[in-house]
Amino acid sequence: MESARKRIKPILRILRRVYPRSRTALAFENPLQILVATILSAQCTDERVNSLTPALFKKYRTAADFASADRAELEAAIRPTGFFRNKAKSIIGASGKIVAEFGGRVPGTMAELLTLPGVARKTANIVLSSAFGRAEGIAVDVHVARLAGRLGLSREKVPEKIERDLLAVVPRRDWLDFNFMLVNHGRAVCRARKPLCSECPLRALCPSAGKIETPRPKTSAGLRSRT
Numbered sequence: 001m002e003s004a005r006k007r008i009k010p011i012l013r014i015l016r017r018v019y020p021r022s023r024t025a026l027a028f029e030n031p032l033q034i035l036v037a038t039i040l041s042a043q044c045t046d047e048r049v050n051s052l053t054p055a056l057f058k059k060y061r062t063a064a065d066f067a068s069a070d071r072a073e074l075e076a077a078i079r080p081t082g083f084f085r086n087k088a089k090s091i092i093g094a095s096g097k098i099v100a101e102f103g104g105r106v107p108g109t110m111a112e113l114l115t116l117p118g119v120a121r122k123t124a125n126i127v128l129s130s131a132f133g134r135a136e137g138i139a140v141d142v143h144v145a146r147l148a149g150r151l152g153l154s155r156e157k158v159p160e161k162i163e164r165d166l167l168a169v170v171p172r173r174d175w176l177d178f179n180f181m182l183v184n185h186g187r188a189v190c191r192a193r194k195p196l197c198s199e200c201p202l203r204a205l206c207p208s209a210g211k212i213e214t215p216r217p218k219t220s221a222g223l224r225s226r227t
């Protein structure tokens with residue numbers, strides 16, 4: 001990790017220059033809305049989540065509204081985001097606990113957020129940073145996991161272990177924006193299938209520059225050979 005410690009400052013400097021206003025792309029107006037939007041964003045694009053949350057947040061305005069939602073109705077409303085049954089269960093469960101134990105207000109600490117059903121560190125980190133401007137960790141989603149590996153900041157595969165490695169090298173003052181900068185970079189340049197290394201402003205600092213192999217498309221001959 002010594003090399004990661006040396007490279008992290010220039011990496012952060014470049015990321016801040018290229019993505020100066022890195023914030024979540026999820027639309028929200030209060031802590032409850034970002035909590036629900038983040039739950040919905042699992043395995044789904046922010047754009048799709050944003051396309052249905054205005055109507056959702058008009059119908060369900062408070063944690064009590066979500067807690068007492070008709071399960072089938074809520075599932076139908078969030079169905080386009082995928083995994084809608086699990087997501088509805090998490091939203092209703094988390095809202096019920098917010099009503100029962102936190103006076104209807106989304107709690108503002110990692111420890112309290114982690115007691116909510118369906119809320120793990122990634123969701124809690126996004127709620128804390130987006131709604132409370134508080135960084136108690138770094139949210140590790142698919143983009144952060146991929147870029148942490150490619151940039152040589154972590155060799156781990158499990159989000160909790162990747163986060164532990166990142167917290168050890170990224171200065172605390174940068175925790176708040178780190179997820180959003182890597183997400184932006186992962187979408188714009190360091191894409192999963194075809195990273196644009198030749199155009200990447202981080203290439204001089206990245207041990208994976210030009211070394212990521214793009215998976216070959218499956219040909220009919222290739223498919224036949226496995227049958």
Ligand code: SF4
Pocket residue numbers: 150151189190191195196197198200201202203206207208209210212
């Ligand atoms: Fe990703 Fe390539 Fe940039 Fe490294 S150089 S961060 S692998 S796009």
